[in-house]
Amino acid sequence: MQNTLMEDRQLSSTPKFSAKYVPFNADSNSTESYHLDEIIYRSTSGGLLDVQHDMEALKKFDGKYWRSLFDSRAGKNTWPYGSGVWSKKEWVLPEIHCVDIVSTFEGNSNLFWARRFGKQVVGMNDLWVKNCGVSHTGSFKDLGMTVLVSQVNRLRRLNKPVVAVGCASTGDTSAALSAYCAMAGIPCIVFLPANKISMAQLVQPIANGAFVLSMDTDFDGCMQLIREVTAELPIYLANSMNSLRLEGQKTAAIEILQQFDWQVPDWVIVPGGNLGNIYAFYKGFHMCKELGLVDKIPRLVCAQAANANPLYLYFKSGWKDYKAVKAKTTFASAIQIGDPVSIDRAAYALMNSNGIVEEATEEELMDASAQADSMGMFTCPHTGVALAALIKLRKKGVIAPNDKTVVVSTAHGLKFTQSKTDYHSKQIADMACRYANSPVQVKADLKSVMEALSNFLQQHSKS
Numbered sequence: 001m002q003n004t005l006m007e008d009r010q011l012s013s014t015p016k017f018s019a020k021y022v023p024f025n026a027d028s029n030s031t032e033s034y035h036l037d038e039i040i041y042r043s044t045s046g047g048l049l050d051v052q053h054d055m056e057a058l059k060k061f062d063g064k065y066w067r068s069l070f071d072s073r074a075g076k077n078t079w080p081y082g083s084g085v086w087s088k089k090e091w092v093l094p095e096i097h098c099v100d101i102v103s104t105f106e107g108n109s110n111l112f113w114a115r116r117f118g119k120q121v122v123g124m125n126d127l128w129v130k131n132c133g134v135s136h137t138g139s140f141k142d143l144g145m146t147v148l149v150s151q152v153n154r155l156r157r158l159n160k161p162v163v164a165v166g167c168a169s170t171g172d173t174s175a176a177l178s179a180y181c182a183m184a185g186i187p188c189i190v191f192l193p194a195n196k197i198s199m200a201q202l203v204q205p206i207a208n209g210a211f212v213l214s215m216d217t218d219f220d221g222c223m224q225l226i227r228e229v230t231a232e233l234p235i236y237l238a239n240s241m242n243s244l245r246l247e248g249q250k251t252a253a254i255e256i257l258q259q260f261d262w263q264v265p266d267w268v269i270v271p272g273g274n275l276g277n278i279y280a281f282y283k284g285f286h287m288c289k290e291l292g293l294v295d296k297i298p299r300l301v302c303a304q305a306a307n308a309n310p311l312y313l314y315f316k317s318g319w320k321d322y323k324a325v326k327a328k329t330t331f332a333s334a335i336q337i338g339d340p341v342s343i344d345r346a347a348y349a350l351m352n353s354n355g356i357v358e359e360a361t362e363e364e365l366m367d368a369s370a371q372a373d374s375m376g377m378f379t380c381p382h383t384g385v386a387l388a389a390l391i392k393l394r395k396k397g398v399i400a401p402n403d404k405t406v407v408v409s410t411a412h413g414l415k416f417t418q419s420k421t422d423y424h425s426k427q428i429a430d431m432a433c434r435y436a437n438s439p440v441q442v443k444a445d446l447k448s449v450m451e452a453l454s455n456f457l458q459q460h461s462k463s
Contacts, residue, residue, distance in 0.1 A: 016057065017053070017054060017057050017058060017090045017094035017095075018053075018054045018057070018094055018095055019036060019051050019052060019053045019054065019093070019094055019095070019247075020033045020034060020035060020036060020051070020052055021033060021034040021035075021036060021038070021040060021049045021050070021051060021052070021243065022034075022049065022050055022052045023043035023044075023045065023047055023048075023049060023050070024043075024047055024048040024049060024050040024243075024344065024345060024348075025050075025344070025348055026043075032044060033052070034049070036051070036093070036095070036151065036244075037154070037155060037158060037160065039155070039160060039161070039162070039236065041230075041237055041241055041242055042241075047344075048241060048243065048341070048342070048344065048345065049243050050243050051243050051244065051246070051247050053091065053094070053287075055290065055291070058090070058091070058291055059291060059292075062292055063288075063291060063292030063293040063294075064292075066291060066292075066293055067258075067262055067293050070087055070088060070254065070258060071258060073087035074087060074108065074258060075108055077105075079098065079101075079103075080098055080101045080103050080105075082105050083103045083104075083105045083106055083107055083108075083146065084105075084106060084107015084108040084109070084143070084251055084252075084255055085103070085106055085107045085143055085146050085147065085248045085251045086101060086103060086146070087107075087251075088251050088254055091247075091251075091254075091287060092147060092247045092248060092251065093147060093150065093151060093244075093247065096150060096151065096154055097154070100150055100151075100153045100154040100157060101146070101150045101153075102146060102149045102150045102153055102180050102183050102184045103146050103150070104135075104136040104142065104146070104179075104180075104183070106135050106136055106142040106143055106146050107135075107142075107143055107251055107252070107255060108255070109130065109131050109132050109133075109134050109135060109252070109255070110131045110134060111128055111129070111130050111131070111255075111256060111259040111260075111406070112128065112129055112131060113127070113128055114127045114128060114129045114372075114375075114377065114407070115127075116375045116376075117371065117372055117375045117377065117387075120375075121371055121375075121391065122390060122391055122394045123394065123401050124394065124399075124401055124402075124403070124405065125401065125402055126402060126403065126404040126405065127390075127405050127407070128265070128404070128405065128406045128407070129377065129383075129406070129407050129408075129409050130252065130255075130256055130406050130407070130408045130409060131409050132252055132408060132409060132410055132411075133380060133383075133409050133410060133411040133412040133413070134412065136176075136179060137172070137175040137176045137179045137204060138172070138175065138204075138411060138412035138414065138415055139172035139175065139176065139334075139410060139411040139412065139415075140172075140249065140252065140277070140408075140410045140411070141172045141173050141175070141176035141177075142176050142179075142180075143248040143249045143251060143252060144176070144240070144244070144245030144246065144247075144248040144249045144276075144280075145173075145176040145177050145179075145180045145238070145245065145248070146180060146248055147244050147245060147247050147248035148165075148177075148180075148238055148242060148244045148245050148248070149165065149177070149180035149181060149183075149184055149186065151244055152165055152184070152186060152236050153184050153186070155236070156186070161234040162234055162235075162236045163187065163233075163234045163235065164186065164187035164188065164189050164211075164234075164235045164236070165177060165181055165186055165187070165188055165189070165235065165236045165237075165238050166188070166189035166190070166191070166226055166229065166230060166235045166236070166237060166238060167189075167190060167191070167226060167237070167238040167239050168190075168191045168192075168219060168222035168223040168225070168226040168239055169190055169191070169192055169205075169219075169222070170192075170193065170196065170201075170219045170273075170333050170334045170335075170336060170337075171192075171201030171202070171204075171333060171334055171415070172201065172334050172410075172411055172415075173238070173239065173240075174190040174192060174201075174204065174205040174210065174212075175201060175204035175205060175208075177190070177205075177210075177238050178190065178204065178205035178208035178209070178210035179204070179208050181208070181210070182208045182209055182210075187211070188205070188208070188209070188210040188211065189210065189211045189213070189235060190205045190210045190211070190212045190213065191213050191215060191222040191225055191226050192205075192212060192213070192214050192215065192222065193214075193215060193217055193218050193219055193221070193222055194214045194215055194216050194217075196218065196219075196329075196333060196336070199418070200414065200415040200416070200417065201333075201415055218327060218336070218338075219327070219336060219337050220327070220337065220338055220339050223239060223339075223341070226239065227241075239274070239341065240274050240275075240276030240277075240341055240342055241341040241342070245276065245280075246276050246279060246280040246283065247280075249276065249277055249280035249281075249284075250280040250281065250283045250284030250287070251284060252280075252281065252284065252408070253268070253280070253281045253282075253283075253284025253285045253288075254284045254287075254288060256268065256406055257285070257288055257293065257294060260404075262293060262294060263404075264285075264294050264295075264296050264297065264298055265298045265404040265405060265406050266298060266299065266399075266400075266403040266404050266405060267298055267299050267300075267301060267399055267403055267404075267405040267406070268281060268285075268298045268299075268300055268301070268405075268406045268408065269300075269301040269303055269386045269389060269390055269405065269406070269407045269408065270300065270301070270302055270303065270386065270408045270410075271302075271303050271304075271332065271335055271382040271383065271385045271386045271408070271410055272302040272303060272304050272311055272335060272340075272346060272357075273304075273308065273332075273334055273335025273336065273337040273340065273382075274335075274337050274340045274341050274342055275302070275311060275340040275341070275342035275343055275345060275346035276341070276342040276345065277408075277410070278300060278302045278342075278345075278346045278349050278350065278355075279342055279345035279346055279348065279349045281300060281349070281408070282297070282300060282348075282349030282350075282352065282353055283349075285297040285298060285353070286352075297353055298353070298406075299353055299354050299355055299356075300349060300350055300353040300355035301355060301356055301357070301358060301386075301389060301390075301393065302346060302350060302355065302356075302357045302358075303357075303358055303359070303360060303385045303386040303388070303389035303390075304335065304357065304358075304359045304360075304385065305330040305331075305332045305335055305336070305359065305360060305362070305365065305385050306359045306360060306361045306362070306364075307327065307328035307329065307330040307336070307361075307362065308325070308327035308328065308330055308332075308335060308336045308337055308338055309325065309359045310322070310323065310324055310325045310338060310339070310340060310343065311340065311343065311346055311347070311357050312357045312358070312359040313325070314343070314347065314357075315350070315356065315357035316357075319347055319351065322343060322347075324338055324339035325338040325339075326338050330362060330365075330381075331362060331365065331366060331381040331384075331416070331419045332365060332380075332381040332382045332384065332385050333381070334382055334410070334411065335382055335385065356393075356398070358389035358392055358393055359389070360384070360385045360388035360389055360392070361388075362431065363431050363432070364388040364391075364392075365381055365384040365385045365387075365388045366381070366384060366419070366423050366428070366431065366433070367388070367433075367434055367435055368384045368385075368387040368388035368391060369381055369383065369384030369387065369420075370420075370423060370424075370433075370434075370435035370436070370437075371387075371435055372384070372387055373413070373420070374435060374437070377409075378413040378414075379409060379413050380409065380410065380411040380412065380413050380415060380416050381416055381419060382410045382411060383407065383408075383409040383410060383411070383413075386407045386408065386409075387407060390405065390407060423436060424436045424437050424438055425438055426438070440452055
């Protein structure tokens with residue numbers, strides 16, 4: 001705590017950093033803005049809001065200063081700067097007091113060289129995986145929730161009318177929100193689509209003490225209801241239309257640059273559902289470029305499940321014809337969204353990063369995930385979507401063998417054990433499950449065991 005106070009005093013002698021809500025992608029003549037302490041989710045025109053930082057104040061310090069500051073905090077135990085999110089506090093929520101911050105020191109997730117998968121599956125030398133699923137609740141959603149719940153903590157201390165925080169969720173959002181609310185002692189309300197999320201995901205908000213409503217609809221139906229409810233009751237909306245979450249999520253992009261010693265990769269591939277994350281990555285990379293930490297940004301790829309692919313169809317139309325779709329069931333349940341809130345944000349990010357969109361069928365994503373698992377990566381289905389997109393882009397020659405490429409893994413594979421079990425037991429209808437690895441049933445005697453082992457060793461001696 002002493003180090004925190006010293007750093008607060010040091011920052012107090014520098015220009016005052018600030019941020020505000022503005023309409024997303026507003027005209028340069030727009031004067032509409034709101035203080036972050038206001039409870040507001042949409043602009044007067046009904047569009048999304050964005051958090052805009054005082055860039056002139058931030059630019060009083062050069063890129064070398066910011067790189068040194070962020071690097072000096074990384075992985076330390078100084079509150080709250082040891083968090084991968086709050087180590088960039090001046091770029092996230094510059095005006096929040098440290099006592100209001102609710103954190104598990106999220107972020108700082110490992111970026112590992114996927115050497116074997118890269119060489120054997122896609123013929124690449126420089127493939128990396130940003131393992132955002134290695135976090136407190138097992139997904140990247142923690143990065144955004146620490147920011148949102150910290151701001152709610154501040155609002156309640158300021159006696160703003162917030163009695164609870166609510167979200168619609170396909171699993172990971174509710175897990176993260178309920179955990180951070182539980183740490184802060186703030187009531188949490190969750191709307192879930194019945195029978196559409198894994199048991200491992202359902203148990204998290206329940207165990208965290210949230211009030212869970214299971215509804216006979218899909219995510220889009222839950223989202224519509226939570227928006228109507230939060231318009232009527234003093235319940236703070238925590239879904240990604242709330243731009244505070246993106247401020248935390250963008251720090252994963254900054255972390256990637258840090259972990260590469262501020263060298264910019266060629267490509268970053270992100271699974272996309274409600275599409276806030278692809279914009280958050282763009283925002284993090286762009287902010288680093290604008291403030292002089294790097295001189296370019298990577299090309300972004302948004303990977304969608306073919307069963308929930310409105311952004312892919314929009315991209316294929318040349319960004320001319322967007323239509324929401326009715327999302328079909330996908331093993332990548334967290335991105336089973338047909339009418340994404342952040343469609344405009346995602347299109348903006350991709351157009352401004354020379355980015356592209358690729359899709360993956362159910363068989364492609366499950367096969368890609370199984371291949372990765374067999375090489376020790378143990379991926380969630382959403383990461384399978386991103387890996388399948390990578391495989392397709394390599395086959396098309398869009399991504400070159402020597403391109404430095406990062407695949408963002410968004411959740412922990414242990415949340416999706418049922419789908420993995422079904423795959424390896426070949427219980428998925430109309431799917432070949434080409435990389436299934438079923439247990440071999442043998443009698444409990446030495447002869448049977450030796451025969452099975454002999455067959456196994458002979459097969460591997462030939463490979």
